[in-house]
Amino acid sequence: MTAPDEPTPLPPTRRRPDGATGATRATLILGLVLAPLLLAAVVGMLLTWPQDDGATGQRAGLVDVGVEHVTATVTGTRAQQCESTVEDRLPDGSQPDQVPCLKVLATVTSGAESGRDIEVWATPTLTASDVPDGTRIVVQHYPAADGAPETWAWSDFARGVPLATLALAFVVVTALVAGWRGVRAIVGLLLAFVVLWQYVLPGLIAGENAMVLALCASAVIMAVVLYLAHGFSLRTSTALLGTLTGLLLVGALGALGADAAHLSGATTEEDYRLAGLLGDNGAAALRGVFLCGVVLAGLGVLNDVTITQASAVWELRAVDPRATWQGLFTGGMRIGRDHIASTIYTIAFAYAGASLPVLLLLQIYGLPLGQTLTSGQFAQEIVRTLAGAIGLILAIPFTTAIAAVVAHAQAPADLRRSSGHSHVH
Template identity: 65%
Template sequence: MSETRPASRTRSDRGPVRAWTLLLAVVVPTAVAAVVGMLLTWPGEATGADRPQLVDVAVELDSARVTATQLQRCDGTVEDVQADGTVPDQVDCLQVTARVTSGPRAGTTVEVFATAGLGVDDVPVGTAVVVEYYPEADGSPAVWAWHGFSRSLPLGAFALAFALVTVLVAGARGLRALIGLVLAFGVLALYVLPGLVAGENAVVLALCGSAVIVLVVLYLTHGVSLRTTTALVGTLVGLLMVAALGALGAHVARLDPVTTEDAYRLSQLLGSDGPQILRGVFLCGVVLAGLGVLNDVTITQASAVWELRAADPSAGWRRLFTQGMSIGRDHIASTVYTIAFAYAGASLPVLLLLEVYGQPLGQTLTSGPFAEEIVRTLAGSMGLVLAIPLTTVVAALVAVTASGEQARVDADTERVHAHTHAAGIGARAVPRPGAAPRVVVMGVSGCGKSTVGALLAERLGVPFLDADDLHPRSNVDKMAAGVPLTDEDRLPWLRLVGEALAEAPAGAVVACSALRRGYRDVLREAAPEVRFVHLAGTREQLAARLTSRVDHFMPAALLDSQLATLEPLTPDEDPVLLDIALAPAELAEQAARAL
């Protein structure tokens, strides 16, 4: 046994190296291509300097504070047209008196007319607003005009609240995610947007920018691991599919780039290249819209597969893929309509306007603006749907490869059984009269091991121990790198748990899943008098408990995997079986009476 163990460990060590090699063969060339593409298409400093400007009158924006308001009657204009097409002779208009609080004109009192539709109650005295100042030009006097409300303070407060909530809930990972978000917007502001204005290839801009963003954000937020790299591969391939589907949809649907007033104004501003640039803007928007949702589902799918592998180290890649896809189908079902409703919510004013006009539904959906949104939604959704099985199969293959050959895992399990049974510890030893109680509270996730175990320890007057706290450094490092533990990894840990249980002078209660007979036999080898209390419940009860837990992610498929892995206590183990339908205190009381 001592001669073969080093060779087995060497093979195990080669698993993660082999998995990293396969993933980096995809990630490294992609990262190099993205960086090179970004450097080749980086916009110059003079971008847009030679393009015509729509606004040829100098205007400056100043902050101001409202000091008085007065509702007046003003002549109607075309902006006041009513539903029947007529323009009223006079309409209500709000005159606002404000004191400028910023810039060289601070202290000046000005009078402006607010936007149509605003009343006295909408602009109370003391409201912070922004006004426009048009300097004197060609003999014309300076003019002041209404610009809008000052929103810097409330928007800043909301942004700060978002950052605080994110950090409080997610901790350091949330802080890293916020840093990644800032860097992502930096790529958009410094590279993608100037590149679009400069007329660079929009697909190249979108793919290079998105690849750099996802490389930085994923590794910064989730750390460098096989799990994160697997999600990265799925996201990158998903972005390629979204870009291809968006280009195909735009071509087949013959989308007109100039379909709205804003698009028309932008086309004028961009000059003769405007229509072509706007086509690129659409494709770029499709890719960027797909980036966020792809990042979400791929990292979750990769994490789910790793958790499934950790719960059942004997599972092969096909079983992991099948179980992972049961989670993926839930993601598909929820995310698809999430995307659709996000677009519908953003387009709600247009939908209401068309409802007022009473246009037929078919004509409405095939009109330019709606056709763009439909193509954008369908392209992103199809890319998402295709990325989920791709990420799942890659994660399953990498998880199995990283943890070694399947035959070795099975051999490890058999070795545990053979070793413990050869030592004569297959069945529970009879405790000595007056012996200190040594108890393991076992069961799948969600059964309440820790809660009931702590109560039972208090009831028995002995210390309580959570087995997860005894993982050796090697196991912690391996799990931190995204590599699931094998039975070979667990064997020293189980022995450590058994030793801690045996060496407790007054006895102890330990919370440990102990799902397999072989695991329990390892604990018996160290502490022959140990008793096992199994907290059992129906799948529905366990699933309900997992759903209510806010600090733990446990998909339904992982619960099914643990239930399939569970080897129930046999009569020769002198089991204590309890139903989790009872309250934790009652369970602890019943366990104490049964021991």
């Protein structure tokens, strides 16, 4: 018999679920949504994985068999006058008879010809001050074959040491500031580049559907990167779902924008050369390359905003365990609006910085602003930027809403155990 001062318990069917039950339900729902998406991405990668023996370039005649790239150290330079070419045409349309050119004297430091003294012509924009003695360069060695004499040609500067030093500094700083989470983020970044190099690029060359390549690779990359850097948790899964949704939006908007603006992906000399190298389907492949680039360009910023929004909502829930999911959503969106403003600037100025040489050329030619912005080259960047920005903006309320519902279902003790999320991706 129940004592008069004790509350009568509710029937089991009417009992309100506790935090553990709510978290379990949220985990189950997230798993049921994410598992098919990630499984589809993995299956898509397996079905579209390019089959290649590594000799595509040689079969197509793009790579000269026997050509060797070796390093060399500059021992001197000699300025001369050379006959001009069409590329030396001046802004007024005239072409000089002769132009200054630079011959570089160097000693080979790698390969079978190590220790040999050679001479190569530098690229037209270089002067003697750009190539002082001791500069390390990369040269191409064409052995004598079929009656053709042996040839040495300038390739590029040897930048391995400074780049490796800067990369090492990046790893050290990341590890010192972000700890093991930062190290795991770097490992995830390396794995992402492996996917791009081994799957996306060969797939584009093989003529696979570019949107399928981009979406499958992006989904797998994000799953690996997020879980590796932030661990398996409801918070990370929420951010992953928001990221995948944003990627689908970016891909759809990019495709619609490309169709509406009649973007073919071919706007520069390099684009047309690539189309020729890709064969009969080169024109269609270039459009696919553009769409693939739209999705991949949105990958980083989407990852940034979704993990930050999820973390913000979880922290709000930890500070106020009695907050409703509506209150968590409202508070998260206040943070999200600030994030939207700053991220839009980041996207816009990143593209502006990358396009600065083209902007300078258009400024020199004096083309009208309207004609400049609607030209193929700029239209591509505008569509890429706006598609990424719209997808990013819509991903923020979506991620915040999911995070609010899931965080509200989690017990306060679990929230405290999962605190300490960083902003390292």
